[in-house]
Amino acid sequence: MPTENVVLDVGQKGKIEGVEYTVVAITVRKYGNSIFWREYSLKDSKGNDAFLSESDGHWVFLLSMHPDDFKSKSSKLASYVGRTYRWYENTPCSIDAAAGFFDEHLDFSIATYKEYVNGTRMISQEKVGKKNQYFYGVHISKYDIKRAFKIAHMPYYTGVGIVQPYYFDIKQAVNIFCIAALMICLFQLYVYTSRTNETVFEQSINFADIKDKELVSKSFTLSGGSAPLKVNAFSAVDNSWANVQLSLVNENTNEVVYTSKDIEQYHGYEDGESWSEGSQSENFNLCGVSSGKYHFLISAEKEGALLPAFSGLQSPDSKVLISRDKSGILDVTDIYKAQSTTFIDGKTLEKDTTELGKLVKASFGTSKIDSLINAEGLRLTTDVIASNNDVKIKATWLPVSFWNFGFILFIMVALFVAMWIGRHFFNVNKWKNSSNTPYATS
Secondary structure, X not given: OOOOOOOOOOOOEEEEXXXXXXXXXXXXXXXXXXXXXXXXXXXXXXXXXEEEEEEOOEEEEEEEEOHHHOEEOOOOEEEEOOEEEEEEEEEEEEEEEEEEOOOOOOXXXXXXXXXXXXXXXXXXXXXXXXXXXXXXXXXXXXXXHHHHHOOOOOOOOOOOOOOOOOOOOHHHHHHHHHHHHHHHHHHHHHHHHOOOOEEEEEEEEEHHHHOOOOEEOOOEEEOOOOEEEEEEEEOOOOOEEEEEEEEEEEOOOOOEEXXXXXXXXXXXXXXXXXXXXXXXXXXXXXXXXOOEEEEEEEXXXXXXXXXXXXXEEEOOOOOEEEEEOOOOOEEEEEOOOOEEEEEOOHHHHHHOOOHHHHHHHHHHOOOOHHHHHHHHHHHHOOOHHHHOOEEEEEEEEOOOOHHHHHHHHHHHHHHHHHHHHHHHHHHHHHOOOOXXXXXXXX
């Protein structure tokens, strides 16, 4: 009968495990009406026999074994060379087609195959009539067959082969993960112990100095592995707010990391209870800052303060009385005439050329009326917003973060768990056609 769906030809040569074999015969076996697999008989240069079995694209390399080496331990278990094999299934089959050269006449009667499996190894017991033969088989990759016999195209495999190995070697994966985890731990420990918190920038900055402009800080150098840069911003806000805009500039790459932070603190007394919220100090991190030379660009602003109000600034000769409200409006009174005039600010009063303006200059004995008024306001002020003059910024380069370290270890553990669970389902699928599966079936 002509053989079909075969990938090797009679007379074709190939080398397996360093031994050159010649295909001498091909047998197509049939189970039921629609299940077929192919067996290739091989001989080496000394006439020793070997076999290749292919089913659904899965390959097994088999050698003859002596029946006395096969030890039956129970109806379901057997041993060979110290390894225990589990009975997989009994498969009755017949020869559907054959081609090549055979050492003996083919028996077309029903043959019974009884397979025992242990991982990627198997024992196959073939019984035809009174004849009983045993074969030891191991999985062989289709790519090894392709290279050995120089085949252009190989059939795709479907399902899971009876001795197909799992996609990952669990023991090897455990070794790799353990070694990698140990190296990561040692490296993390070295970096952590070799670095301490290092203050790289600290400065108190007046709001007036950076009004409508940016301050360029001095340069500083960071050396070592990437780590968070912790920034603390402090301002003496009291029922008010301040805002800091900070840009970290890498002088080597010109990369800029920008951030903005509000500092707010409010308190009060309501319904018989005191309350407070916010803080005068704020902390934030610039993550993953690598080594290099850096500087800051800093700008800041605060809540606008009303001008300090006062009354009763009287001239030394007691002829003029000046007062100011919180909006900055001046009220100037000629005491003798009991007449008052308002001015928008001290500079306007300085420039006034009326009789009252001349009286003010003469009475106070100076033309710097605006400075005198502002000095009086500062002397009497209790405005906490006006007294908050600066913001203090401190930047500390922290030790290497444990977050990445922990994340990598978590990923490794998750991968191992996924591979472990995947192997279970892989084996369940491998044994689903067996009536002796060790896995629970629904």
